[in-house]
Amino acid sequence: MEILYFFAKTGFYATALVTLAAAILVVTLRNLFHCALALILSLLGVAVTYLYLKAEFLAIIQILLYIGAIMTLLIFAIMLTHRLTDRSVSQTNRQSLPAFALLAVFNIFFIASLAAVPWKINSASLAAKIDTQALGAFLMGPYVFPFEIISIVLIIALVGAVILGRTDQ
Amino acid sequence: MFGWGVLKGMLVTLWNFLLTYLWPKKGIFTVQYPEKKLPLAQRYRNFPFLVYDGTPHMIRCVACKICESECPPKCIYIIPEKDAEGRVQKKPAVFDIDYAICMNCGLCEEVCPFDSIFMDHEYEISKYNRAEDLMVRKEALLKPWEYFAKIRPHDFERIEAKRAAKSAKAKPVAPAEKPSQKPDAGPTSPQQGSVPKNG
Amino acid sequence: MSLPCAPTLKTELLEVSIGPQHPSTHGVFRMNAVLDGETVVKLKPVMGYLHRNHEQIAETLPYLANMPYTDRLDYICSMTNNFAYALAVEKLAGIDVPERAQYLRVMMAELTRLVNHSLLIGFLLNDLGAWFTPVFYAFREREKILDFFEAVSGSRMMCNYFRFGGVKADLPESALDQVRRIVRDYPRFLDEFERLLAGNEILKSRCQRVGILPKELAVNASITGPMLRASGVNYDIRKADRYSIYDRFDFRVPLGMTGDVYDRYYVRVLEMRESVKILEQVLKQMPEKGDILSAKGLQACRAPRMWKPPAGDAYGRIESPKGELGFYLVSDGSPKPYRYHVRPPSFINLTVLEDLCIGQKIADAVIILGSIDIVLGEVDR
């Protein structure tokens, strides 16, 4: 059995690598549609990561909402703002070098500090099983107020999007 | 209620579906082609063929070139035979029909004064080569008069009667000289035949 | 440009060339459509892919030799094409037609109308996306009529049956029973079609209020045939001109109210019922025996190369299933026509395509084209 766990762990690192590679493609590719596809792959990797954190519901929600809805929207927007036969123009501005340097510094600093932090692992919650019913109970119980707020925000955003999308007649 | 008409239409298709199993004779109207073939109507016309009496040497055609000139798409090509002295004989040396051009109108059959060219019932004539294979020569066009009797018995009777009357009336007259003078009755007894001949 | 269903989102216009190789352009017809999303904002019909020089060929041929060529104009209704051409030449040369031949002609014309209309409805449904079922039902019935045509004229579609002053041949023995059977069974088939289609809500909502052709436009664009009558204009050449012997039959002309695709479809269904009525009367009134070719006609058909009509001109027209089909002939006294012109109903009806399609969805453009009922052989000639 140990060997299966080893495979599983290797799987996590592989997923992480694929996700990061896809993410790099997202920010570097010239063709926006390719970027969107790479982003889908990256989001899929994140969903798999959720599985490793034993959040199956969220993994599915990630696929359903991010890939099914948000990415669809994004691709729609790409299609509506690009012509089929457009030449791919340069998609990056001249900040790439400073941005890269800044982020490198930021990452080094962060990793160094991370290594120094002794996290207190809570083994009870690590082993806890959270099924969908429990999540639902929480949403309807302690978190009902933010839940309602978020639904109102969603409605407002949708109405706003519709109004923005209309042309003035 | 929305959807009622859709249901009614679906019942029609369901009925047709069931009919093909319950009563295949009425339900299915396709014919399994290479195994089964539909009977052809007698007047069915496809491509023309030439008639000979008895042996293939006795071609009925006299190379009068009427069909050649009447053919609307000009698919017939005739050269009359010449004897040793170069006199034109009443027999075609070359009789070509380009099936690729022929449009099966049947006018050649209608205008022929000698009952020598008729429309065939043969329709399985697919070929691989359009230029050579569909240019049909005299030899391939020839078919016996009995064949015509087989495919079109009605017309056969009519034409036989007409020919018999003609040969009895004017035995010595060479038929190729003035075809338009022939005072045949034409289509006066039309329920028998298909083509009002100008014979 | 303000459109009836203007989209609220402005996007790039997309130019799509529908055809010449396209499943639903009924041949090699091309529509250059400019689409805004799914909506047609501009549509330019392009035709001529099937141009065969028909009129020019006819001017190089004797009069009769052109008869088989007229079969190929509207290859679904070759009988009516022959009819119109024969009428024109008869008018030109003053040829009379015997009684029985007149009835045979009307019979063939009305049978052709049944063929054409049921086929059109089948293919209209195909354009609507019903996967070939109505087409096959129409084929099933058409097959019987084509069998009859084959028995009579020798060919199923390229009949070449009419002659100047009559028809090519009389009916063979059992052919009359064949027609009786067709006339008896056709209403049953029409009822089946009705059950399958007329009540179908999808078809109704697809066709109603789509591609409306207003009365004035229809008249101004000289639209004829069922398309004109669907717009509510009472004009049927069988009634207006009473050519041949149409004045002897009792039939009605169905008229539509709105002139949309649904009316065009349904007027044809009703016309088929009227055609069946005419056929019944033909069967009742037709003389048992009689000449099928007048003496003058026989002259014209005996040696086509020699026959010379008097100089002059003539226009023969009939109500073909698609509209007014006319042939205009100018003769200079030689065996060949000096000028020969066809008035093809498909082509003239097609001229309003752009007016009908603008502002509709692309799917509607396809069914509007289908409801106009074109045959490319006739449009391009």
Place this chain on the structure above:
Amino acid sequence: MTPIPLNHFVIFSLFLFSIGLYGTLTRRNVIGILMGIELMLNAANINLIAFSRYISPNPETGQIFVIFVIVLAACAAAVGLAIVLAMYQNRKTVQAEDIHILKW
């Protein structure tokens, strides 16, 4: 069996966040910027779940917050893309540097 160390999740999400930020900083196209933002939000989500799973006494909290974040991301995407579309209709451009007058 030992679980995957928490730091690995955090570093993974850090990299993801950095890449997203890089994209946001360097992209000229507004939709590209939005994609970068989506990446950053995802990185945050991983962190939320990982920390709640490993450290928090209530492991549900993180997941519920992730749900909220996903909903907010959807809102952001919807509104953002609507703005992009409106921009494109009016100015025929989706390049960020061309959109600088802060009005239609």
Place this chain on the structure above:
Amino acid sequence: MAETIDQIFVLAKDRFLDLLGIVLPDWIILLVRILISIAVLLAVAPVVMMYMTWLERKVLGRIQNRYGPNRVGIFGLLQPIADGIKMLTKEDIVPKNADQVIHFLAPVVIVIAPLLVLAVLPFGRNMIAADLNVGLLFFLGVSTFGVIALFMGSWASRNKYSLLGGMRAFAQMISYEIPMVLSVVPVILVTSSLSTAAIVEAQLGWKWFIFTPWGGFAALVFFLCGVAEVNRTPFDLPEAESEIVAGFHTEYSGMKFALFYMAEFISTFAISGLAVTLFLGGWDGPAFLPSWFWFGLKTFILILIMIWFRGTLPRFRVDQLMGFAWKVFLPFTLANIFIAALWALLPYPKNFIADTIGITVILTLLQIFNRKETPKKRKYLYAN
């Protein structure tokens, strides 16, 4: 005996694993257990697809008074194999301007989704490849991949027809996913579970949800949305051959084209299977026949109905299609959730009455609000 036949596949698998267990370590057995399920699904799915094409052609032929394929093998049973060989040997044409990589990836990605969702379908008692506790959501979530793959294909072809088809597919599938999910919600509400196996368990003993007032209509809506989701007539706009040639797969040929078809047919099968699972009692049925037979029979009937649709109905127009989803299905399914809640809350005779009233009210309201769009009957004049 009946029990054995019922469980024959499960027993066979166990026996096989037992045999393997003699020689191989535990972890390999675990892997093999998973791999067997995957292998069976992967092997069965294409066969199902092939014979669905045969069935469709046969039934359509019969509907149209024809024979359908009957040349290759008896009853044309080998026809799908001949088609497969033809597809494999056909030239694979890639347009010159196409996006090569994505053009290649699209047909590959599109078959993944319908193959994955088969894993959560209970084909019989104990015959489910993966009994996830979010099985239903898994099904709905993974099927969204199809949209992306479709769009990849349509975009990469660089063809305007493809693009139009892709856009239509996009809009249609998103629109219909909402009423589809909402029509499933009452089932989740009543069974309080997302696991497909548990949903079937809840319907055992002829308590199929289709027999309840809310379930009947929800099943209808779900089925119609499913038909729309897999792009079949009357909702086959993305590949409407009379309008946009072949839609998103215009530029595909050979095996890639076959993969598109495979995806369509497998998802047809999967959607029918899910409808059976959710509303028609899954593998429940009289015990004299095995459970997998009942599941197969019900799925087969639903597939037949889809083919029947295809043989009869014309297709909708794009705006009517959207209107149908947003103006009819969506309000109805939303109301249906309340109706189902009433059913769950009230005792037996009362809940039936309440549901009937609720459904009548919502249907009447829909009729009234949509009367502008409903077609009218017409009268025709005759002139003499």
